Amino acid sequence: MVIKSKISPLTIQRLSTYLRGLKYFAQEEGKASVSSDDIALWLGGTAAQVRKDLSYFGSFGKKGRGYNVDELIKTLEDILGLDKSWKVALIGLGRLGRSMAVYKGFRNSSFEIVAIFDIDPQKVGTKYNETPVYHLDDLTRVCEEEGILISIVATPAEVANKVFQIALDAGIRGILNLSGRSSFNPPPHAFIKDVNMEAEIESLSFCLTHY
């Protein structure tokens, strides 16, 4: 599938949510087809938005008959790159890192944490949740051997920029940044996705203050 224009991060986020909704419709409700209204209801959005988001990727659904659930699941998985499996390196085995190592959302997903990295001699050489813990110095070697392209960075904020550079040098192209620091401009063809709980909760105080 070739995508012509740049897709907004919010659209990509909604595609993930649609996919989750469709799987729910298929597995929990046994539905074979759904309308854009059904999908919009799942997300709390509008049917027009659903149709627009999907239109970037071609023409789906039949007028008056809605979308075939299984086909649309398959299409969304293709769009999101979930038709293959991704090996993931977790960097930083503090509390947040440990919660990611056992994160239920990754089970039965296309993402598998196959290696953990830290610099604490107490942790290096052990296993966590059956996953080996390596020294950060071994990142390049392990990423090459395992074919790892995605990393979750759960280190303290103070060392995040340094860790990003180490990860990019090791061939990592996608970083899920949980460190809270977000001032790093990745080179072309590398991507950093920031998840900052403080910023997320600030959007709530914004809404509670103004709406």
Added chain:
Amino acid sequence: MVIKSKISPLTIQRLSTYLRGLKYFAQEEGKASVSSDDIALWLGGTAAQVRKDLSYFGSFGKKGRGYNVDELIKTLEDILGLDKSWKVALIGLGRLGRSMAVYKGFRNSSFEIVAIFDIDPQKVGTKYNETPVYHLDDLTRVCEEEGILISIVATPAEVANKVFQIALDAGIRGILNLSGRSSFNPPPHAFIKDVNMEAEIESLSFCLTHY
């Protein structure tokens, strides 16, 4: 400050990031004024975007002289509702909940987790990180007593919808949802912010597949 139009979630997210950047400029670099270019560089965006985001909230900065850092910090804090402090209830004391209870990003922030809720008799009645752990049945009482309006939900996905309803009934108006489930339409004047690590990492596989 009165806001006329609905502000997009991405703009709000960027305001949080600008605020973090400005604090860095003030505290680490001792800067008194910055240009929209400086701010854009921090975020990896454009100066035009910065000016547009700020324009929703009035007129800031002087042509050719940039923004006064301290004033803009104060303004952004007002916009984001951070000029007051928010008491937060953490619901769910599993691994993810525990990592939130000690999350460094909340230190020195406007958010304080003052009460934790769970249903596990082993946990109820104890303290975690010096914060009392209550039974979920006590949510309404404690939220009323403490004046809690914001909750972080870190329960398993299967019970999330039920917990959302309990939280809303207890007077909670803002929910940071870490459970991974996001199919709940909050009533008017209540807000749910979903943080789903699986969806976040899917945006990376999207980028690595298509860009």
